[in-house]
Amino acid sequence: MQTVEWWQNAVIYQIVPWSFLDTDGDGRGNLDGIIDKLDYIAALGVDAIWLTPIYESPMDDLGYDITDMLDIDPVIGDLNVFDKLVKLTHARGLKLVVDQVWGHTSDRHFWFLESRSSRDNDKADWYVWADPKADGSPPNNWLSAFNGDTAWAWEPQREQYYLFHFLKSQPKLNWENPDVLDAILERAEFWLDQGVDGFRIDAPNFFLHDPELRDEPMRPEGSPWPDGIDPKNPMAKQIFQNSFCRPESIEALRPIRKLVDRYPGTVTLAEVTLCEDSIILSSEYVKGTHYAHLAYNSALLVDQPISAKLMKDTLTRVQRYFANGGNCWMVGNHDYGRLRSRWAGHDQDGNPYPETFYHQAAAMLVAMPGALCLYQGDELGLSEARIPEDIPVDQIQDPFGKALYPDVPGRDGSRTPMPWQSAAPGVGFSSREDTWLPVPESHRSRAVDVQTEDPGSLLNTWRRLLHWRKNQPALMQGSCRILDIEDSIFGFIRETQQQRLLCLFNLSPETAYFNLDESMLPGVDAVGAGLLAKRNGNMLRLRGYGYYFGNLQPQSQPANSSSAKDTLADEDVSESESAFVKEEISL
Ligand code: BGC
Numbered sequence: 403m404q405t406v407e408w409w410q411n412a413v414i415y416q417i418v419p420w421s422f423l424d425t426d427g428d429g430r431g432n433l434d435g436i437i438d439k440l441d442y443i444a445a446l447g448v449d450a451i452w453l454t455p456i457y458e459s460p461m462d463d464l465g466y467d468i469t470d471m472l473d474i475d476p477v478i479g480d481l482n483v484f485d486k487l488v489k490l491t492h493a494r495g496l497k498l499v500v501d502q503v504w505g506h507t508s509d510r511h512f513w514f515l516e517s518r519s520s521r522d523n524d525k526a527d528w529y530v531w532a533d534p535k536a537d538g539s540p541p542n543n544w545l546s547a548f549n550g551d552t553a554w555a556w557e558p559q560r561e562q563y564y565l566f567h568f569l570k571s572q573p574k575l576n577w578e579n580p581d582v583l584d585a586i587l588e589r590a591e592f593w594l595d596q597g598v599d600g601f602r603i604d605a606p607n608f609f610l611h612d613p614e615l616r617d618e619p620m621r622p623e624g625s626p627w628p629d630g631i632d633p634k635n636p637m638a639k640q641i642f643q644n645s646f647c648r649p650e651s652i653e654a655l656r657p658i659r660k661l662v663d664r665y666p667g668t669v670t671l672a673e674v675t676l677c678e679d680s681i682i683l684s685s686e687y688v689k690g691t692h693y694a695h696l697a698y699n700s701a702l703l704v705d706q707p708i709s710a711k712l713m714k715d716t717l718t719r720v721q722r723y724f725a726n727g728g729n730c731w732m733v734g735n736h737d738y739g740r741l742r743s744r745w746a747g748h749d750q751d752g753n754p755y756p757e758t759f760y761h762q763a764a765a766m767l768v769a770m771p772g773a774l775c776l777y778q779g780d781e782l783g784l785s786e787a788r789i790p791e792d793i794p795v796d797q798i799q800d801p802f803g804k805a806l807y808p809d810v811p812g813r814d815g816s817r818t819p820m821p822w823q824s825a826a827p828g829v830g831f832s833s834r835e836d837t838w839l840p841v842p843e844s845h846r847s848r849a850v851d852v853q854t855e856d857p858g859s860l861l862n863t864w865r866r867l868l869h870w871r872k873n874q875p876a877l878m879q880g881s882c883r884i885l886d887i888e889d890s891i892f893g894f895i896r897e898t899q900q901q902r903l904l905c906l907f908n909l910s911p912e913t914a915y916f917n918l919d920e921s922m923l924p925g926v927d928a929v930g931a932g933l934l935a936k937r938n939g940n941m942l943r944l945r946g947y948g949y950y951f952g953n954l955q956p957q958s959q960p961a962n963s964s965s966a967k968d969t970l971a972d973e974d975v976s977e978s979e980s981a982f983v984k985e986e987i988s989l
Pocket of ligand 1: 466568
């Protein structure tokens with residue numbers, strides 16, 4: 403049997419350290435806080451942790467503006483605590499993946515301080531410098547993703563512009579320069595030697611640009627919006643082909659992969675969200691064995707009601723472009739807002755999604771093929787914090803949110819601290835109440851302590867599903883056949899030689915029916931997953947936003963043989979005893 407690497411179907415829990423747990427009372431979370439909560443993370447049933455940047459940084463952009471890639475920011479901890487974290491994470495059977503920001507540094511990084519000082523210093527070509535046009539204006543029309551304006555900043559000492567794709571304080575490193583690549587590899591190796599299990603690679607599609615610095619063409623009226631960008635962001639007016647999203651950026655990952663391959667079991671997860679078509683481009687990043695292992699895209703980072711058609715079309719495209727795997731589902735993170743609020747919160751008729759929908763979403767996400775990132779707090783069903791109701795305008799922290807307020811909501815809404823204890827003054831996140839971002843009052847009732855006590859809570863549903871998933875060979879390594887079902891049901895069959903699992907999701911508020919045909923019988927309801935459906939003979943009745951998992955007769959066996967029951971994984975045998983007892987879980 404083909405070996406399945408741990409990361410191929412891993413569930414990766416994303417942590418923003420500043421917002422996880424503050425153990426020293428400065429209102430900002432730290433590595434000690436993550437250590438304190440390792441048992442919580444392990445009990446959730448995820449496979450790995452991804453930490454957003456922990457390195458020394460002035461924090462202009464949540465740590466994605468680094469001044470020293472080889473050290474931990476003192477607010478977050480130090481290398482000794484990090485070492486402890488690595489060991490304790492591994493002791494719980496979890497992997498640890500760290501963010502790496504290789505496209506740019508902070509403008510306070512010593513490399514940049516030297517580079518900007520003259521045109522002939524040792525680091526003169528470490529960043530992207532260009533002369534102005536004859537009239538003194540920037541070299542071309544490229545726009546920054548964050549300020550809605552030019553991507554070039556003037557440096558009087560050199561009388562040249564430097565390129566930045568995000569903030570002016572995040573100058574772009576020059577990936578054409580082999581010395582830059584050597585320095586990056588050295589830093590990557592340092593973290594591998596600290597025992598990390600891999601890297602989340604920040605925005606690799608921004609690594610290289612058109613060497614001739616040609617203008618971006620303007621997007622023709624009526625043509626599709628690019629992926630991963632708010633349509634109100636002025637940048638969306640251009641087509642992304644010269645300033646970033648160049649094929650050369652994919653090739654640029656070769657030396658990184660070569661290095662990582664020297665550390666067996668480590669993984670690279672590329673972020674490919676902002677581009678013309680993020681499913682297609684992200685799939686290019688995992689083609690073959692020379693680039694990233696996994697990539698995530700913005701296909702499900704949408705802000706709209708989730709329909710069966712949308713899920714089916716998305717999974718169909720992912721299956722097509724990621725024919726050899728490598729997709730990592732991303733449904734919410736520190737850049738795109740909370741799953742609960744983005745997946746519209748309302749159905750097509752304007753009715754708010756009932757709680758059931760979010761339980762179903764969890765079931766759907768654990769069942770889809772590939773890896774999955776789960777963003778801290780999404781397991782609690784936290785809603786997006788609103789500005790100004792939850793976060794006063796003068797407390798906006800996100801530079802992008804600040805620059806484009808009120809046209810775009812910014813990213814603070816998904817970065818508020820984790821609510822651990824509903825009744826504690828700092829919700830158990832911090833001993834102080836004035837935390838770096840305020841915690842919305844509405845998050846108290848969704849705190850971890852409240853949900854842990856409630857067997858029907860979303861947190862407990864995630865826990866149940868994530869643990870159940872680990873014992874389903876079909877979900878951990880099975881193929882996936884999308885069912886051609888009309889209407890509101892999204893369905894597929896996951897299959898290995900051992901198990902054939904039917905997965906159905908009713909994505910409408912109305913009850914829906916599904917007739918199990920002969921090829922699907924006899925079947926055994928996978929009650930361990932907590933079904934939101936009932937079966938009567940061959941007929942399945944899925945309640946509004948209900949879901950169903952059933953173990954089907956493996957296709958290789960004759961229909962009258964001893965049934966799927968005999969082929970189930972150990973844990974399922976007890977489930978099979980209750981087969982055909984069709985109790986829904988109560989929510
Ligand atoms: C990160 C963002 C960050 C940007 C610039 C990304 O894509 O996820 O949070 O602002 O890169 O580093």
